[in-house]
Amino acid sequence: MLHIVDDEEVIRDSLTWLARSRTIETTAYESGTAFLAALEARKDFDPQGECILLDVRMPDMSGSALFDTLSTRGLTRRLPVIFLTGHGDVPMAVDTLKRGAFDFFEKPFNDNKLMDRVEEAFAASREAGAAAEVHTRLATLSIREREVLDLILAGKMNKVIADELGISMRTVEVHRAHIFDKMNVKTAVELARMLK
Missing domain, CATH: 1.10.10.10 (Winged helix-like DNA-binding domain superfamily/Winged helix DNA-binding domain)
Known part of the structure; x- marks a missing residue:
């Protein structure tokens, strides 16, 4: 499942269309708060893997703040984050990657490269899920x-x-x-x- 978190509807729609062109199931959220609410209501992770495409700058809760929340909860391995921004700079990209983001894309981006990274994030998410399952069994x-x-x-x-x-x-x-x-x-x- 691909989660698209962006405050601009046109971006959410175009990313949803792009993902569906590769038969990737998507859900879009207009804010970090909406995503967190949906996350709280869920029971489990998607066994096929998950990824979040996250806009850096949003009014309600910035992408960086949402990432910090997910990081604090230990969820970024199961929910790898790919940041998207139209206002990115090298220090911001380096900082997010150092803090555990899966990747960072500056708008406009190459559609195929982005979707390739999403699929790699799904694989990393599945691997993290398998490791968590083994840990649970060992316990x-x-x-x-x-x-x-x-x-x-x-x-x-x-x-x-x-x-x-x-x-x-x-x-x-x-x-x-x-x-x-x-x-x-x-x-x-x-x-x-x-x-x-």
């Missing part, structure tokens, strides 16, 4: 399951894990089954790939 493991997990990832067999932890091999097997279930994998190889 469900008990301390002992984490110990067993570390030894599985070190390539140790159940008997060796049992000896190192001072538990029975059957207990290791039970922990291993719980780990695979909680992490939603079937093999140690899948587990290793997920956690690399």
